[in-house]
Amino acid sequence: MISTARPRSSIWSYRSLILNFAQRDLKSRFKGTALGWAWSLLVPLATLFTYSLVFAVIFRAAPPNFGNGRPGFFPVWLFGGLIPWTFFLIAVNTAIPTLLANGPILQKVYFPSYAPILGAVVAILVQSLIECGIYAVALLVFGNVGLSWLLFPAWLAIYVLFVTAVAASLAILNVYYRDLAHLTNVALQLLFFLTPIIYQADSVPAEWHGIPLREIVLLNPIAEFVVSLRALSYDLQAPPFFAWLAMSVWTIGAIAVAVFVYRRRGLDIGEAI
Amino acid sequence: MSDVAILAEHLSKRFWLHTARRTALKERVVRGRAPRAQEFWALRDASFSIERGTMFGLIGQNGSGKSTTLKVLAGIYRPTSGTVSVRGRVSALLELGAGFHGELTGRENIRLNGAILGLRARQIDAAMDRIIEFAGIGEFIDSPVKVYSSGMFVRLGFAVAVSLDPEILMVDEVIAVGDEEFQRKCFDHLFELRKWGTTIVLVTHSLGLIRDMCDQAAWLDHGEVRELGVAREVADRYIESVNDREVHAQPIESAEVGAAVGPARLGSGEVRITSLEYLGGDLKPITVLFAGAPCTFRMHFEAHSRVSRAIFGLGFLHESGANVAGPNSGRVGHLPVERGPGHIDFTVDELLLQPGTYRVSTAIVDRGHTYDYADREFDLHVRGRGDQEPGLTRMPGSWTPPVSVAQANPTLPAHPEALRARE
Numbered sequence: 001m002i003s004t005a006r007p008r009s010s011i012w013s014y015r016s017l018i019l020n021f022a023q024r025d026l027k028s029r030f031k032g033t034a035l036g037w038a039w040s041l042l043v044p045l046a047t048l049f050t051y052s053l054v055f056a057v058i059f060r061a062a063p064p065n066f067g068n069g070r071p072g073f074f075p076v077w078l079f080g081g082l083i084p085w086t087f088f089l090i091a092v093n094t095a096i097p098t099l100l101a102n103g104p105i106l107q108k109v110y111f112p113s114y115a116p117i118l119g120a121v122v123a124i125l126v127q128s129l130i131e132c133g134i135y136a137v138a139l140l141v142f143g144n145v146g147l148s149w150l151l152f153p154a155w156l157a158i159y160v161l162f163v164t165a166v167a168a169s170l171a172i173l174n175v176y177y178r179d180l181a182h183l184t185n186v187a188l189q190l191l192f193f194l195t196p197i198i199y200q201a202d203s204v205p206a207e208w209h210g211i212p213l214r215e216i217v218l219l220n221p222i223a224e225f226v227v228s229l230r231a232l233s234y235d236l237q238a239p240p241f242f243a244w245l246a247m248s249v250w251t252i253g254a255i256a257v258a259v260f261v262y263r264r265r266g267l268d269i270g271e272a273i
Numbered sequence: 274m275s276d277v278a279i280l281a282e283h284l285s286k287r288f289w290l291h292t293a294r295r296t297a298l299k300e301r302v303v304r305g306r307a308p309r310a311q312e313f314w315a316l317r318d319a320s321f322s323i324e325r326g327t328m329f330g331l332i333g334q335n336g337s338g339k340s341t342t343l344k345v346l347a348g349i350y351r352p353t354s355g356t357v358s359v360r361g362r363v364s365a366l367l368e369l370g371a372g373f374h375g376e377l378t379g380r381e382n383i384r385l386n387g388a389i390l391g392l393r394a395r396q397i398d399a400a401m402d403r404i405i406e407f408a409g410i411g412e413f414i415d416s417p418v419k420v421y422s423s424g425m426f427v428r429l430g431f432a433v434a435v436s437l438d439p440e441i442l443m444v445d446e447v448i449a450v451g452d453e454e455f456q457r458k459c460f461d462h463l464f465e466l467r468k469w470g471t472t473i474v475l476v477t478h479s480l481g482l483i484r485d486m487c488d489q490a491a492w493l494d495h496g497e498v499r500e501l502g503v504a505r506e507v508a509d510r511y512i513e514s515v516n517d518r519e520v521h522a523q524p525i526e527s528a529e530v531g532a533a534v535g536p537a538r539l540g541s542g543e544v545r546i547t548s549l550e551y552l553g554g555d556l557k558p559i560t561v562l563f564a565g566a567p568c569t570f571r572m573h574f575e576a577h578s579r580v581s582r583a584i585f586g587l588g589f590l591h592e593s594g595a596n597v598a599g600p601n602s603g604r605v606g607h608l609p610v611e612r613g614p615g616h617i618d619f620t621v622d623e624l625l626l627q628p629g630t631y632r633v634s635t636a637i638v639d640r641g642h643t644y645d646y647a648d649r650e651f652d653l654h655v656r657g658r659g660d661q662e663p664g665l666t667r668m669p670g671s672w673t674p675p676v677s678v679a680q681a682n683p684t685l686p687a688h689p690e691a692l693r694a695r696e
Contacts, residue, residue, distance in 0.1 A: 004348070004356065004358065005345065005346055005347065005348035005357040005359050005363065006348040006351075007348075016388050017388040017391070020384060021385075021388075023381075023385075024374055024377060024385050027376070027377060028374055028376040028377060031376040031417070104368070104371050104372075105371050105372040105389060106349075107367075107371075108349070108365060108368050109347070109349070109365050109367075109389050109390065110348035111389055268350070270350060271350055
């Protein structure tokens with residue numbers, strides 16, 4: 001079999017490498033810490049506790065009722081928004097420096113530069129899925145379960161593709177424009193407050209000084225994903241068709257950008273680092 | 274064509290030498306696009322083919338494009354133009370243990386590195402025991418590699434790269450690390466791999482390796498293939514060219530080193546060596562000497578008063594510290610030295626020193642009294658021509674053809690005609 005120096009293979013054929021990178025990330029993350037894996041649960045729970053304290057106790061934010069009609073419980077409601085947000089935040093923040101961190105290998109062996117990025121995202125996904133498990137248990141405790149849960153795998157598949165594509169584009173571009181990492185940090189902070197995570201989308205004024213504020217907030221793709229997850233898990237309602245369409249369009253767009261960035265800039269990472 | 278493992282056609286690789294790369298957005302915005310600084314062709318229209326199961330050497334001076342070629346062949350760099358066709362899985366050994374993660378154990382790193390080299394988990398597990406044994410790191414295999422000694426780290430890196438049945442192996446002089454025993458083990462293993470049909474591309478500065486191990490070689494010069502052919506011949510022509518350049522270079526250094534008497538001189542000083550000059554067989558000054566060639570060491574001295582009895586001596590120390598030889602004029606008796614400058618020659622018909630770097634000491638003594646002693650004050654570079662033998666000096670002698678015990682019969686001619694050892 002004749003090939004070029006770089007075998008022309010699909011992402012699928014690199015699955016073993018991607019999973020190995022993911023394993024490496026997972027194994028090395030908590031090595032040397034006393035609590036080890038427990039941290040991956042403690043950190044999100046601590047965040048949840050902090051936000052609940054501030055918003056439910058101090059600001060007296062009232063959560064909406066559960067989909068089964070029972071009065072809502074703020075931490076659970078908040079958790080449904082924090083999980084997708086945290087996945088996006090950590091995936092992006094982890095992926096951005098990952099090519100530079102893997103520089104020594106990328107300069108010594110050929111493998112596609114997306115492999116360590118995808119590995120990093122997979123590692124983050126594992127943690128997010130654990131959080132999803134806890135969230136599901138919490139919802140079950142309140143007896144809030146419904147057929148709309150069946151939509152979760154579809155939602156997850158689209159969201160994972162979206163997050164991966166965004167993370168990969170940023171990671172590759174960061175090799176060439178190193179202040180992207182700092183810029184992203186600022187953007188992520190802004191995005192957090194522009195996304196209905198700690199507040200409900202309805203509580204945003206529809207119009208403010210002639211600016212259609214709510215529509216702007218809901219225009220951001222993360223908002224679409226967060227609202228949809230809450231709808232199908234907490235409110236027990238299937239997200240409307242338009243939401244699915246919007247999520248798909250965002251994801252296809254993100255993948256198109258990622259492929260473009262990879263083709264233009266991702267093939268010469270070994271030289272650029 | 275069916276037996277070609279690697280076919281490189283008209284490979285060129287261009288790099289842009291940015292004076293300052295604008296990796297910061299601000300600079301891009303504020304100063305605009307970085308001026309397309311100088312282009313630099315690391316590789317220019319290089320073509321060659323490498324047969325399956327052979328060992329191919331890449332030689333050339335620093336910056337001649339050897340490593341770039343290797344990286345293009347390994348797929349790490351994309352060629353600016355030209356194509357590389359490869360049959361078989363490529364495993365690159367550009368740095369031992371490059372993919373290791375300090376927090377992971379040896380075993381976990383083997384899995385990761387195997388995956389980077391494109392292997393399935395099953396294949397890696399099958400090779401696991403072999404790797405651990407080859408690396409010889411014992412129970413450390415389940416400790417994080419950050420606690421490994423650098424020797425263990427390197428051994429594990431090599432073991433992973435070569436034990437995973439590479440079809441094509443790219444080696445970049447990394448073998449020069451580790452202790453001698455491990456180096457020998459590595460080379461034995463490379464030889465073994467070649468026997469089993471692995472194609473090996475070796476970048477090295479060691480012409481001995483090229484001669485001993487490679488079948489074919491390419492000599493790269495400023496990114497272009499200058500010679501391509503049988504490794505032995507390419508290496509010989511390369512060394513000739515390097516020697517030529519060195520001989521014709523300005524004869525500054527060695528000829529004048531020590532012209533002024535160094536502060537570290539010992540002895541009473543009635544007569545001092547002022548400089549040491551190297552002359553070729555034609556008695557013309559040269560800066561490097563050639564193993565096996567005639568040469569003369571000319572010791573220039575300055576006597577402040579007449580010395581009636583003196584013995585002149587030279588000491589040759591290899592850069593490793595070994596004292597190799599110490600010829601002195603005691604053999605011809607004590608020599609009188611008149612007041613004023615002068616010189617004395619020591620001539621050899623055939624320099625027995627092997628190629629390498631030596632330090633030369635000079636001495637003028639008389640029965641336990643030292644007039645002058647310059648400890649390792651002069652540099653001496655000895656270059657090789659043709660074949661090399663290991664060791665610091667050659668040992669002239671002759672070999673017979675092999676005599677089997679069954680034939681070693683007194684009725685047969687006692688000694689078959691002796692074969693003169695090849696120089």
